[in-house]
Every structure is written in structure tokens, then in C-alpha cells.
Amino acid sequence: MKPRTRGTLAAVVTGMAAAMGAASPAAAAGTVPVPVPLDGVEHSLNMEMPTIAAELPLPVPGAPDGPRYVEGRLLPDRALPQLPVSTGLPGANVRAPLPRLLGDRFDHVAVQAPAADVRALAPGLAVDAPLTAPNPDNFGLPDLKLPQAGVLAPMLRTVPGADIVMGPGL
Template sequence: MKSTTRGTLVAVVTGVAAAVACAAPAAAVGTVPVPVPLDGVEKSLNMELPRIAGELPVPMPGAPEGPRYVEGRLIPERVLPQLPVTGGLPGLDVRSPLPHLLGDDFDHVGVDAPASDLRTLAPGLTLDAPLTPPNPDNFGLPDPKLPQVGLLAPVLQTVTGADVAAGPGL
């Protein structure tokens, strides 16, 4: 193998390893923090500005439940299975200074809405053929019947919460 080929191969393997190493911590964490830097504006205006930070969820697809074979049907149930996706709703943390409007003990008001878990299932499809399974009374031939089509409804489950507080300090 030529040295240029070996060098190219080493560069590709190193790049892939670096990409996997960087992606692994992001995938292990459920949310990614998003700070809003207002320090420069605060210093240029010479005033205290709110502290703002957010959290963005990282959606993680799950494994769909495969088709189930049911006795008496020619086509299995859940022809198009529902895909589960877990993630979250974005979070927000805002703390804003107050000029002692509520008394000497209250210097800030804050809203903390942490990222909350979210579980979803994509819509699915189930259908059945317009024929029954082979009928021994009819010489092994299937009987006709009305076709069946069903839509599996999407699912969305979450529990959210938020705190509003006022207190000393920022």
C-alpha cells in the first residue's frame, strides 16, 4: 500500500473517530443548554439585564413494534408500525432584576420552566385483505369479505411544570 493511501486512510479513520467521540456525549444528554449571552449589551448600556438560558431536547427515535400475526387474518396487524420517539419540550430559565418594586427583600423575578420529557408515537396503519383464510368447507378456497383499513392514532404524552419566584439577588 502506498504511503499516500495509508495517509488518506488514517485521516478518514481519525475523522470518523473524532465525529463519533463528539456525538456520543451529545446523544447521552437529554437536553442541550442554550445560554443567551447578554454581557456585552449589559456593559455597553451600563445596566443590569435579565439572565436568559434555555434547554433544547435531543429527540431519540426508538425501535418500532413490528407486525403481529393474528389468526384469521391474511395480512398481519400494524402493516405500517408506529415509530416511538422520546425527547422533550424545550426549557427556559429567565431571571430579571427588579428595582425594589415589591419591597427591599425582592431584587429579582424569575421563571424556571425546565425541559420536560415527551413521549410520542407516530401514526400507524393496519389493514386486512378482502379475503378470508382458506376455508376447508369451500374446498380450501377463501371466502370474500369487506376489506378493512384502520389508522392507529398518534400518541403524545408529557407532564410540564414551571416555577415563578421573586427574591433577593440576581
Template structure:
């Protein structure tokens, strides 16, 4: 095998491995920090079975804002103050509580669980236009007066929260 063929094959395999590795992670994964709530000491001291409680706190990550967009016929670009995207998540929780002898002789449980959900936001932005038009040939290259324009770009909030309620044997 020639060295150029080996180099081409190595570059191809490296590209395929990078593409497979990039698609292996879920696109909607939320980076969270688990927060366990230790209740074992209270259970041991009181001699009672207590609920188990755990949570997840998402880590917000700011994104890069879209810069101003230049539009023909305007002196000031659109989105003078751009919207800042921030992605993170809603916190998740898991609660399991015992139900003694409700459904049988053993301890049964009821559980409520909410998973950390993706949350995408955009901060409000501002767009405005000057009180002059762009210079035109009709007025010998001079701009004409016009009414100024100001607009507020509305904030955006997108998420899909979900919860599960379950019952079953044991805690």
C-alpha cells in the same frame, strides 16, 4: 483459590458492576443541548442590569417500530404500516429578570424556569384486512369474500411539562 472459582467470582463482580452502572443513570433523563444567551456585552455598553436567559434544546431520538403482528384468521398481518416511536423532550428555559428596589434596597429578581420534559410520541400507523377470509374446510379450502377492513392507528403524545416562578435577592 482455584482458577474456576476466581473466574466465577470475576464474572459475578462484573455482572454486579454492570447492573449497578445501568441503574445509576436516571430513567427519565432527557438528552439536551444547553443554549446560553450572552447579554453581558449589552449590559456593559448600556450600563444596565439585564435579565439572564438560557435554554435547553432536546435531541429527538427515533426508536424501533413494532413489526407486523400475525393474527389467526387474517390474511394480512396487523399494523401493515407500524407506528414509529420518537422520544425527545420539550425545550427548557431559564429567565431571571431584575426588580430594582421593589422588595428592598438591593436588586431583587423574579425568575421563571421550565425544565426540559420527556416527550414520547408515536406516529400514526395503518392496519388493514383483505376482502377474503382465511381458507377453511367448510368451503373445500377456498377463501370466502368479506368486507375489507381499514383502520388508522392514532398518534400518541405523552409529556409532563412543569414550570417554576421564584423571587429572591440578587440576580
């Protein structure tokens, strides 16, 4: 391989490693921070503006629970398995100044709602055929039975929370 080709390859690999390194903290955290820049408004109006930051969750699909084979049934227990999804509720951090009536200092009010984990399970389907397993008393032929169909209910689990704080300083 020529030295120029090696140098180009090294630069490409280094750039890809830097891009992967920059993306991995957000993926590892499960949320992406989103600051709202209000500095320009603060300087143009010459007044204290609130600080606003948000956290947007990254949905992560899980592996579906595979079909379960049950003795005496022709079809598996879950024909359409439920798909689990893990994500989070968006978080917010808002801090706004409140002018004091006496003095020139500012107090603040803050609302902090951290991103909360959400675990969801998509609906599934359980179906059984109108035939039984082969019956040796009936010369190996299956017997008839009523067909069965059921919907597996979806599930949603989360524990959201928020704090409202008032205090001195900005």
C-alpha cells in the same frame, strides 16, 4: 508502517476521540444547552441585564412495533406500524433583576421551565384483505368477507412544569 504515518494516524484518532467525547454529554443528556450572551449589552448600557438560557431537545426515533400475525387473517394486524419518537419540550431559565425602591441592591424574578420528556407515537394503519384464510369445506379456496381498514390513533404524552421565583440578590 512508517513512523510518520503512525503519528498522523494517531493524531487523527485522537482528534476523532476528542470530538466524540465532546458530543457525547449532549447526546446522553437529551438536550443541548443554549445560553444567550447579553454581557456586551450589560457593559454598554451599564445596567444589570437578565440572564437567559434555553435547553433544546434532541429527538430520538425508536424502533417501530412490528406487524403482528393473527390467526384467521391474511394480512398482519398492523400493515403500517406506529413509529415511537422520544424527545422533550424546550426548557428555559430566565432570571431578571428588579430594582429595589429603597437601597441599591437588586432583587430578582426568575422563571425556570425545565425541559420535559415527550413521548409520541405516530399514526399507524391496520388493513385486512377481503378474503378469509383457506377454507377446507370450500375445497381449500378462501371465502369472501368485507374488507377492514383502521387508523391507529397517534399518541402524545408529556408533563410540563415551570417555577416562578422572586427573591433577594441577583
